Amino acid sequence: MNKFLDTLAGKLAERWLALLVLPGALYVAVAIAAIRLSHVRWYRVDLLRHDLARLASEPAARSPGTIALALAGLLAAAAVAGILNQSxxxxxxxxxxxxxxxxxxxxxxxxxxxxxxxxEQRFREVIVAAGEAQLAGEPGTAGLIRRAEELAAARNAIGLVRPTRPFAAGDRMAAADRRVLDRYALDLTSAWPRLWLALPDTTRSALQVAHGAVAAAQRLAGWAIAYLLLTVVWWPAVLIAVVCLVVAWRRAASAAGTLADLVEAAVDLHGRALARSLGVRSPGPLDRQTGAEITALLRKGT
Incomplete structure (x- = not known):
């Protein structure tokens, strides 16, 4: 038990350090530099070097107590910044x-x-043209098929189904729910908590990693807002904020797509196990009849 607790404490400390302290310490350092430079002296990096050299020459800088106190203050400020970033x-x-x-x-x-x-309209037009060319035995059918594949990829980049949400991340998760409902007549919102309990550990781990990627993009976007606040005293902070926000936005869309794919895969691979766990007969692969029975059972008449 002691070994388990030591391992758990080590993992928690490592996670605390990676998620809160290190990004928070960087933010605190940039905030101190921003206040020191201000808008007027925004490019005077030499002032920071001068300040560091002056602090290093102070007698107090050689005191272990002073160093420990300064380090504790930095860690506390970094932790507070990290907690605010979560919000x-x-x-x-x-x-x-x-x-x-x-x-x-x-x-x-x-x-x-x-x-x-x-x-979608462009894709359908090319598909019809490819079908007509193939039936007529005309040359160029392979080129039309390749063009249709390209147009299908362009459509799917916007959404696997017709968009119902304003942003790509939310739309991809909504598309997973819609695709599962259309294919299996299964209400994913009702089924997911029960399906999660029926999933093997390897599948859960993959889903948790994908969810962690979404959370990481969320934290990066939070830092973008935090750096944007520094523009009140130091305008170059806006460049950091814009870079963080653009990267976070792209990562969120990509991570949400991966998470949605894994959610659909979990239903495809383990939907039958869910049916058996609920006592719903499923002699073959999960189908619409079985999915509709699961949905009716889990909705409890609502």
């Missing part, structure tokens, strides 16, 4: 996975839907 990041998680409720989000959803409709 800022949660705002982006709500934004990325938001539904179309307000005027702005509905407008963004309509824009994504129009792009998807255009891509």
């Amino acid at each position: 800022l990041g949660s705002l982006f998680r709500g934004l990325w996975f938001a539904s179309s409720r307000g005027p702005l989000t509905r407008a963004l959803t309509r824009r994504r839907a129009r792009r998807w409709d255009t891509a």
Whole structure:
């Protein structure tokens, strides 16, 4: 038991250090530099070198107590910054996975839907042309098929189904729910907590890693807002904020796509195990009849 507790404490400390302290310490250092330089002296990096040299020459800098106190203060400030970042990041998680409720989000959803409709129409036109060329024995059918594949990839890059959410991350997760419902008549919202209990450890681990990637993008977006606040005293901080936000936005869309793929895979591979666990007969692979029975059972008449 002692060995287990030591291992657990080590993992928690490592996670605390990686998620809160190190990014927080970097932010505190940038914040101190921003306050020192301000808008007027934004490019005077030599002032920071001068300040560090002056502090290093102070007698107090050679005192172990002073060093320990300064280090403790830095760690505390870094931890506080990391905790505040969690709150800022949660705002982006709500934004990325938001539904179309307000005027702005509905407008963004309509824009994504129009792009998807255009891509779908182009794909269908090329598919029809390829089919007609093949039936007529005309040359160039292979080229039309390749073009159709390219157009299908472009459409799927917008959404695997017609978009219903304003942003790519939320739309991809919503698409997973829609695809599972269309294929298996299974309400994923109701089934997921039960399916999670029936999943093997390897599948759970893969899902947790994918979810962790979404959380990492969320934290990075939170740091973008934190750095944006520093522009009040030091305008170059906006460059850091923009880079963090763009990278976080792209990572969120990619991570959400991976997570949605794994969720669908979990249903494909273990949906039958869920049916057996609930006492629903499933003689073959999961199908719409079995999925509809599971949905009716789990919704409990609602």
